[in-house]
Amino acid sequence: MRKTTPMILVALMLVSALSGFNVAELEENVVIEDTGARAGADAEMVAITNPKETVCNQATCRNVMKVGEETTFSAYIQNSGDADITEMTYTVTVYLSDAAGNPSMVAKDSTGQDLTWTNNDVICANAQLCDFGALGSGDVLGGGKLTLTSGGNDIVWSPIQGLYVIQIVVDASPDVDAGNDAQSVFVSVENWYDIELDLSWLDADGNPMEGSESGTDTKNWQLTVKANGSDTFDPREVTVGINTVGNVLAAQTTDGTSIDGGSVNNFVAGTVTTVDVFENVSTDPPVITPGSRTVLSYMSTWTLTGSLSVDASNENADYGMKASLISYDMYGMFVSCQETNASDVNETWDHSCEESTTSDAYSSNNDDSIDGFASVFHDIRISQMTVVQGFNADGTGQGTSMVSDDTGGELNVGASYLLVQVEHRGSDQSNLYDWNVTMSMTDSAGVVTTAVVDSCEAIEPAYVHAQLGMGQAPVGEQPPNTVGSACMMVTLSADGDHTFSAQLHMEEKTTDARPGNNDRDMTLNVRNNAPLILSLDLLNDGELFTGQEDLLSMAISVFDVDDPSGTGIQVEWRNEGTALPGCERSIALTCSVIILDEYVTAFPVSVTVFDAHGGETSEELMLSIWNNGGASATTDSGLTLEYAIQYFAVSAFTLTATDGELNDYANTELPGYSGTYNAVGAIDYVPGTTYSAGDVLSQSMSVHYAKSLEATSLWYVSDGGMWTLISDASTDVDATTGSFAYTFPSSSPVLAQGSLVLMGGSLAQADVPDAIVTGFSAAAAKSGEIQLNWNINGTMLADDSIDITICEGAAGCDDPFTAGLAVGATSYKYSDNSIAHGTSLNVHVAVCNEIGCSSPVGSADVVVDRQVDGDVSATDLTVSAMGDEWTVAWTATGDQSDVAEWNVCWQKNTFDAANMPANCETTPTTSATFAMPMSPGTFTYHFTAVPVDALGNSAAAGSMNSIDYQRDADNSNVDDNTDIIGDDAAASGVPTWTWGVIGGVVVVAFIVGAFILSRGGDGDEGKDWDY
Known part of the structure; x- marks a missing residue:
């Protein structure tokens, strides 16, 4: 019952509160932060x-x-x-x-x-x-x-x-x-792995020589093969092919193996070693098969030497040798080693086996050649071909990456340069050679781009054309050099394989003795990197709504690693797949459009960025567009209600307005004002749709009326009868028409159904109550409570209340305790168990209404008192018996200034401070004499003594001493010495059935008591029950 009553009261209060719309309570100051584009350095x-x-x-x-x-x-x-x-x-x-x-x-x-x-x-x-x-x-x-x-x-x-x-x-x-x-x-x-081949001529001392040989005597040569890499690399069966070129009579190795000039002669580099050649893991343990293989150990060099005889019958003879890597084997768990279990297709065994390959990390050192000439020879060659990337779409800027025919790799789309390095390779570097290079690129679609070039100024360091050699240059030409470079700008615009070719030409009448080293080509795969959207911003400040003066404006920032300048970038802005007007695909990075009615509510804008090579990236900007609408209506009496609203919905906002009954508002007391007032006009208002605060951006309303009505204020009356002042300041619409206007605070819902009432008469401001607080007192009470008492001088009105404000420390705290008491209250007891002993409280009691509080008020500072101060306690407690009395004495320690009296407490069993007995005697001194109990039997009684202050706060202590107690039963009959207390029922004169009745009554009482105590339930411990 005690829980049900408060719940019913709370429900009634909620119904009352929600029955009307209190506009005044919603008037909060809300700060809206403006946002915009970045300003300042970034x-x-x-x-x-x-x-x-x-x-x-x-x-x-x-x-x-x-x-x-x-x-x-x-x-x-x-x-x-x-x-x-x-x-x-x-x-x-x-x-x-x-x-x-x-x-x-x-x-x-x-x-x-x-x-x-x-x-x-x-x-x-x-x-x-x-x-x-x-x-x-x-x-x-x-x-x-x-x-x-x-x-x-x-x-x-x-x-x-x-x-x-x-x-x-x-x-x-x-x-x-x-x-x-x-x-x-x-x-x-x-990690990388590489097999290096190095073929060179040997001088008279057997040392390798750089460059070409000359003359027709027998020439000695050397081939070295090395297993290199960033980690251990032991290739097997490294097969190298060797053959002679040009005017060669014979060639052989040092051990006499002949090298046939008409075909490739294969040699296996390394040392014969017994190694694992297969490991079968389908068994437990695995079965390993060994075998004999020629192994080229990591970082070891295998050397092959020999000699070559020149055909001296040709005075212009040229000769040489070529060596190339044919193949090698690796051992490991390759895909080719896998085996599927025939009885379980879901099981695969990863065996280890040997697998042959022909490529490694650096293909440029997989072949080498040496050459020689019987007389002076002329030769220039292409030493390296590279594609340099990272330029702007127009070829400007600086290259940041390159891929050469030595290293291989992949390219990105965009403006690039095909770069070749050329060098003088003739027998006499004083001979100068003029030159040029024919370059071409064939893209994945088969389209060929060609140019003839002899310089490269677009790539740092810039190279201006000069003849190759070390001689004296003709007048007006650049000084010659043994090396040079040439480049051609190419635009890589599609994914797929691209082939790059270069052919070096020796100009004038000189014939290149070795035209075979004048050609170079490579095929590389090209990929397009999609452009990056760095930022996508709304440029408008504040919210967006239909009919606004500013256009909806957006901006995007993009970057394309294949086109750093962004000249090839295009952008398109769409909503649900349709391009926004004026924001179709173009190079513009901004979009501005008029906000149309169909954009209202959630408006997603999808922005797609296209590069010049088919790559694209998209992001979405989700916008909120508010409907900027409203409605108006005029009653039969000529009152006009106008309602403007910005709201988050597509449908139109509507309302109805009819004349209200003026008699309903006659002789009305207005909240906050004294006296009574009469209505001069009234509108019964019903909105077509009610939107919640979250769906309303802003709203305002105005009521137009004839000035002859002499209206002085406009009020809103909810269906629950709650009055709220809308405006008491009118403006002129024209000579005969006035208007009351109101702008709703932000975060307000649509005004609920109700009445808009025009009141006549000058508003008289209400004042604070006439009644005042007198005779105020505030004092500490037991257990930390504060007792407040006062009198009221004057008459309190129905709307007045007695307001109590309590602060910890000084007045004016941020979170005070407050309570409002009805007319007639003259006392209040405050208690808060969370406030510590010794805390100072400021107490304030006043008679108040919605205007304010009367003066004077009751005010005081009170210190919370929950315990006896001074750390006082009893020691050396003694208990003695004299006749039928006990005397308990003790010594008091500590500061006794706060002690008003002492409690001496006792019981038959020992006890601790938390479980002190209720049997206590009070004494103002440190000793007490009081009567013993008269119960027969033999017991031990335990005693303690604790101090008590003037408010009744008591200390607690466990039992300190004890005394034995013994009293015999009195079996005498004071009436006639014949009936003995304790004899059987027949002798006592009490019928036997009486004891059964008494027992039944006790059982019933016990059950009823248990039922009453069980009414507290969980969570109700500590409540003061009224049973």
Whole structure:
């Protein structure tokens, strides 16, 4: 019952509160922060351009680095703000990573040092100290991709095998957006294995010589084969083919093996060794099959020597030898070794076996040649062919990566340069050769691009054409050099294999003695990197709604590693697959459109970025568009209600307004004002749809009325009868029409159904209550309670209340205790078990209404008292018996100034401080004499003594001493010495059946008591029951 009653009361209160709409309570000040585009300097780490990120599919990975292959770091750093950057540093850090690209700890070099580098002198005011003085708005550091340095030198990393994440962080001042200061790329570093061939002539001392031979005498030669790599590499059956070229009579090895000039002669490099050739893991234990193989051990060199005889009958004879890697075997668990269990197709055995291959890490050293001539010979050659990448779409900028025919690899689409290195290889370097190169590229569609070139000024260091050699150049020409370079710009625009070719031509009348080294070609795979969307921003400030003056404006920032300048980038803005008007595919990076009605509510904008090579990337910008609508209606009496609203819905907002009954509002008391007032007009208002606060951006309303009504204020009356002042300040619409207007606070729902009442008469402001508090007192009470008492002077009205405010410490605390008491209350007891003993409380009692509180008020500071102060306790407690009385005495210790009296407590059993007995005698001194109990029997009684203060707060203590007690039963009959207490029932004069009745009554009483006590239930411990 005690739980049900409060629940019913709470429900009634909620029904009353929700029955109306109190506009005044919603008038809160809400600060809306404006947002917009970035302002100020903004250093943005746009992209890391070197090393390239390793990208893997199910079959292969591209842009894999090799162990020990040094790399530098390049980045595209831009000032994306609208002010100059005057200070900048950057840091490069290499982290260890897992296969998913999640970084962990900082990687270390071979000496145990962290792989992190910092350049603190990138931008500053000191031109002699820093690389740059400032970076202007929109500028890119270094004019493009930047090779990062530290201490004046390029940052260089020689990686070991593993997975890494490379992070580059820029730190600039000023910098308005630190969120775009870092970029990371994932790289994989793998071991590499290589077989090196080196064929050379031997001089008279048997030492290898560089260059060509001359003359027609017998020539000695040497071939070396070496197993190289970043890790142990022991290839088997390394087969090398050797043959002679030109005017050769005979050739043979030192041991007499003849080398036939008309065919390839195969030799196996290495030492015969017994090794495992197959391991069958389908059995337990596995079965290993050994065999004899020729093994070229890791980092060992196998040497083959011999001689060559020249056909001297031809005075212009040329001769030479060629050596090429044919194949070699590796041992391991290859796919070709796998076997499927015939009885269980779900089981596969990964055997180890030998597998033959023809390729290694560096194909450029898999073949070599030597040549010679009987007389002076003329020769130039192409020494290397490379594709350099990382340029802008128009070919400007700096190259950041390259792939050569020596190393192989994959290319990205975009503007690139085909670069060839040429050199003088004739017998007399004083002979000058003029030259040019015919270059061509055949793309994956078979389209051929060709050019004849003899210089390369687009790639650093720039090369201006000169003749090859060491002689004196003709007047007006560049000084000759033994090496030169030429390049052709090519645009890689499609995925797939591209073939690059170059043919070197010796001009004038000189004939190249070895035209075979004038041709070079390679085929590389090209992939397109999709463009990156760096940011996608809404440029409008504030919310978006239909009919607004500003256009809906958006901007995108993009970057394409294949086209750093972005000249080939196009952007299209769509909604549900349809391009927005004026934002069709173009090079524009912004989009501005009029907000149409069909955009209302959730408005997703999909932005797609296209590069010039078919790559594309999309992101979505989810916008919220508010419906900017409203409705109006005019009653038969000429009252007009206008309601403007911005809301999150597509349907139109509607309302109805009819004249209300004026008699319902006659002689009305208005809250906050004194006196009574009469309505001069009323509108019964019903909204067509009610929107919650979350679906309303803003709303306002106004009521137009004839000035002849002499309305002075507009009120809203809820269906529950709650009055709220809308406005008491009217404005003129025209000479005969006035208007009351109201703007709802933010986070307000649509005004609920109710009445808008125009009241006449001048509003008289209500005042604070006339009644005041007198005779106020506040005092500490037992167990930390505070007892408040007061009187009321004057008459309290029905709307008045007695308000109590209690603060810990001084008045004016942030979270006070408050209570409101009805008319007639003159006392209050405050208790809070969480407040500690000795805490000072400020108590404030006043008569108040909605206007304020009357004065004077009751106010006091009270200290909470929960215990006896002074650490007082009883010691040396003694108990003695004299006749039928006990005397208990003790010694008091501590400060006794707070002690008003002592309690002496006792019981038959021992007890602790938490379980003191209720049998106590009170005494003002440290001793007490009181009567013993009269119960017969033999017992031991235990005693304690505790101090008590003036409020009744008592200390607690366990039993301190005891005394034995013995009293015999009195069996005499004071009436006639015949009946003895304790005899049988017949002798006692009490019928036997009476004892049964008494027992039944006791049982019933016990059951009823148990039922009453069980009514508390869980969670009700400690409540004061009224049973």
